[in-house]
Amino acid sequence: MAKPHSTIHPIIHAAGAEQRHPAWAVMSDRRRRHTERVGELLWEWSGVLGHGTTKRIRWRAAGLLHDALKGESPKTLRPEVVDLDDAEEWPGSLLHGPACASRLRAAGVDDEPLLTAIAHHTTGHSDFRALGQALYMADYLEPGRRGLVPERAEWRRRMPRDWYAVLGEIATAKIGTLLERRIPIPAITAGFWQLITAPEPPPGWPRTGP
Ligand SMILES: [Fe+2]
Numbered sequence: 001m002a003k004p005h006s007t008i009h010p011i012i013h014a015a016g017a018e019q020r021h022p023a024w025a026v027m028s029d030r031r032r033r034h035t036e037r038v039g040e041l042l043w044e045w046s047g048v049l050g051h052g053t054t055k056r057i058r059w060r061a062a063g064l065l066h067d068a069l070k071g072e073s074p075k076t077l078r079p080e081v082v083d084l085d086d087a088e089e090w091p092g093s094l095l096h097g098p099a100c101a102s103r104l105r106a107a108g109v110d111d112e113p114l115l116t117a118i119a120h121h122t123t124g125h126s127d128f129r130a131l132g133q134a135l136y137m138a139d140y141l142e143p144g145r146r147g148l149v150p151e152r153a154e155w156r157r158r159m160p161r162d163w164y165a166v167l168g169e170i171a172t173a174k175i176g177t178l179l180e181r182r183i184p185i186p187a188i189t190a191g192f193w194q195l196i197t198a199p200e201p202p203p204g205w206p207r208t209g210p
């Protein structure tokens with residue numbers, strides 16, 4: 001087994017460098033393959049962006065880990081979520097992200113951009129750094145997803161070069177689905193949308209690739 005990088009937590013190293021999920025992951029085989037494909041996209045974009053090995057490992061780990069608790073029941077997950085003030089109000093289907101971040105934090109992971117990326121991969125978040133935005137996009141664009149096959153292929157082709165435009169188009173598609181189905185938009189998602197629709201990308205947000 002490869003020696004964990006000195007600055008990377010062993011769980012992050014196992015996921016990002018060895019594509020191994022933690023023992024506490026609860027996922028179907030299909031979901032595991034989804035996380036691997038998301039991780040592959042992040043690994044690829046990170047490489048194109050010229051990141052060093054440590055960063056590429058962190059990016060792929062976000063993909064491997066983001067749905068690690070997708071198969072766990074909301075009843076089990078809700079009390080585990082410690083980073084949200086309003087966890088009681090969150091729909092059960094969205095709890096796997098914040099619960100996974102809480103579990104990683106409890107295990108000693110203190111990589112805040114990675115924890116925010118995982119916690120809010122379904123909702124988006126105004127605190128996203130490049131990794132949060134990348135996971136939000138890769139989760140939607142991985143090639144195993146059904147539907148919108150040509151559209152997703154075209155978005156993948158434009159990434160990571162056309163970063164900010166693709167991010168806006170994906171957020172429009174995802175939030176548009178909520179509107180069409182008359183599903184309430186979480187406040188966190190509304191805050192993310194405010195930044196997406198700003199005339200200029202906020203400071204620290206990539207325009208054409210971080
Ligand atoms: Fe998810």
Ligand SMILES: [Fe+2]
Nearest residue numbers: 034066067139
């Ligand atoms: Fe996912």
